[in-house]
Amino acid sequence: MTDIEEKLTGILNAEADRHDIPVFSAQRIAENAVRKGFWRQRRVLLLAAIGLAGLGGAGGAVVSAVSHGEARVTVTFQAERDQDSNPSASSFKPEDVRTWILGRAKADGLRDVEVTVRRQPLAVTITGRASDTERLKMLGMPADLFFAEMGAYPAPGETPLPPSKCVEKQDIGPDLQICDQHGYVYSSSGSADDNLTAAAAQAVHRGPGPRDWAVVIHLDAATTRSYSAFTGDRAAPHERITVLAGSMGLAEPIIDGRVSDGVIESEAAFTEQQAKALAVDLLSPSPPGLYPPLLTVTVSPARSS
Amino acid sequence: MKRRPPPSVEPGFVEFVAARSAALFRTAVLIVGDRHAAEDLVQSALERAYRHWGRVSAMDAPEAYVRRILANLAMDHFRAAGRRPVELLEYDGAAPDVYPDVDEHDAVIRILRELPPRMRTVLVLRYFDDLTETQVAEVLGITVGTVKSQGARALAKLREAMAPQEAAEQAEQEERTA
Known part of the structure; x- marks a missing residue:
């Protein structure tokens, strides 16, 4: 190391020592990660409601009709006070x-769902069947689909991840993950509606059975270029990659060269409902609104009118 | 559609935060030059890592992944903040300046703050985090050649700026030995 490099190292260390280290709470980080993942990006449906006013x-009870014989619940979404937010109320519809x-x-x-959106105080309530509680609570979570090259992991010479780990890690979040057969993972930094021009459910008539539907997605121009570069950079021929959307496997195409048309077709492994729901999730329009303040979610038995 | 329920905090992530957050903060504060911004960047990087913790924890070098997120967030921070040099701020630490030459320390830090963000980040990752050029290239998503050239240009700027001071020190030393 040269003199200047040694000096620089010493100075950088001394400079870093001049700052107190803040305390980072893993619990708080995890909670924020879940909430921001839940409400991330403009695509998150309730962002329009809760992001526009701090x-x-x-409160926020909702009176709902009672379906015949089955218990119902009300899920209430409220914004916590955020003094830094500067909502644009005019865009809130x-x-x-x-x-x-x-x-x-x-x-x-989901059936028998009722929704109420209230301005003052800001609250969104969704009432539905008690048996659908978990799905009602997660109703706003989009299946984000995006990718870009992140870099090869692990480093050369190190043991690669088994390919199965790339698909089986269900808690990888709503990103689109692309893994090659050596387990190297590539993920992106965008949301689905920023990267797609179309997504549609498609029946694939390969035989009898309920799971004969696929989802075909069309990447936009910029994402097509990224995917083309990614597929063109594959070192080995006939390399299989995995494409995931949300926590669900989407496709495992074999790459035999650059893919430039920007079209990815999923496996024919979905029911019609799943395929259509996934297509909707991937292409859900971006609601207006700012990044939200923190959100509270409460669940209570629905009250009858 | 399979939905992801709110997770409890994984013990491995708790350990990772306890073990590595301080080092990540020190890197961040050197890159962005602002304690509060550095704290926000580390918080955001750890949040993003947590969303993929199942995959990240299986990596051989989870910190490298988080450092990469941090570096990218720092670049976003600079793009949002504009290209003005980062100002020296009042320090909050109780630790005194341990570098023997305070003037030289301040001069180098001032030069560091005036460097383009990527060049500054290369220096911090190379000479504070002690990463190899290849590792720096992976973190920043650039080529090794770019790391080499950015580092060399940055060191040249430092050397040029410190040249009058070094000349004075040399003259002083010669006078003492004369």
Whole structure:
């Protein structure tokens, strides 16, 4: 190391020592990660509602109809007070948010769902069947689909991940992950509606059985170039990669050279409902709104009118 | 569609934060020059890592992955903040300046802050985090050649700026030995 390099190393260390180290809470980080993953990007459906006003407070009960014989629950979404938020109330349209949520519920196969969006205090309530509680709570989670080259892991000479690990890690989050057969993982930094021009469910008539539907996605121009570069860089011929959307495997194409048409077809492994729901998730329109304040979610038995 | 339930915090992530967050913060504060921004960047990087913790924890070098996220977030920070040099700020640490030459310390830091963000990041990763050129290239998503040239140009700027001071030190030393 030269003199200047040694000096620089010493100075950098001394400089770093001049700052107190803050305390980072793993619990807090995890909670934020879940919440921000839940509400991430403009595509998150309830972002339009909760991101536009930093309102706090409790309450927000919703009176709902009672379906015949089955218990119902009300899931209430409220914004915590965020003094730094600067909502644009003019772009907040409760009816648009309500329509969007109902569309998602229908695509997910949820029935007897009622939605109320209230401005003051800001609250969104979704009432549905008690048996659908977990799905109602996660109704707003998009299946983000995106990719870009992240870099090869592990480093040369180190043991690569078995390919199965790339697919089986269900808690990888809603990103689109692309893994090659050596387990090297590539992930992206965008959301699905930023990368796709189209997504559609497609029946694949390969034989009898309910799982004969696929999802075909069309990448936009920029993403097509990225995917083309990615596929063109594959070192070995006939290399299989894995494409994931959300926590679900989407496709395992064999790459025999550059793919330039920007079209990825999933495996024919979905039911019609799953395929259509996934297509809707991938192409859900981006609601207006800012990055949200923290959100609270409460679940309570629905009250009858 | 399979949905992901809110997870409990994995013990491995708790350990990782306890063990590595301080080092990540020190890297971040050197890159961005602002304690609060550095804290936000580390927080954001760890949040992103947590969303993929199942995959990250299986890597041989999880910290390398998180450092890469941090570096990318730092670049985003600079793009958002504009290209103005980062100002020296008041220090919050209780630790005194341990570098023997305070003036030289301040001069180098001032030069560091005036460097383009990527060049500054290359220096920090090379000479503070002690990464190889190949490792720096992987973290920043650039070629090794770019790392070499950025590092060489940065060191040349430092050398040029410190040349009058070094000349004065040499003259002083010669006078003492005369």
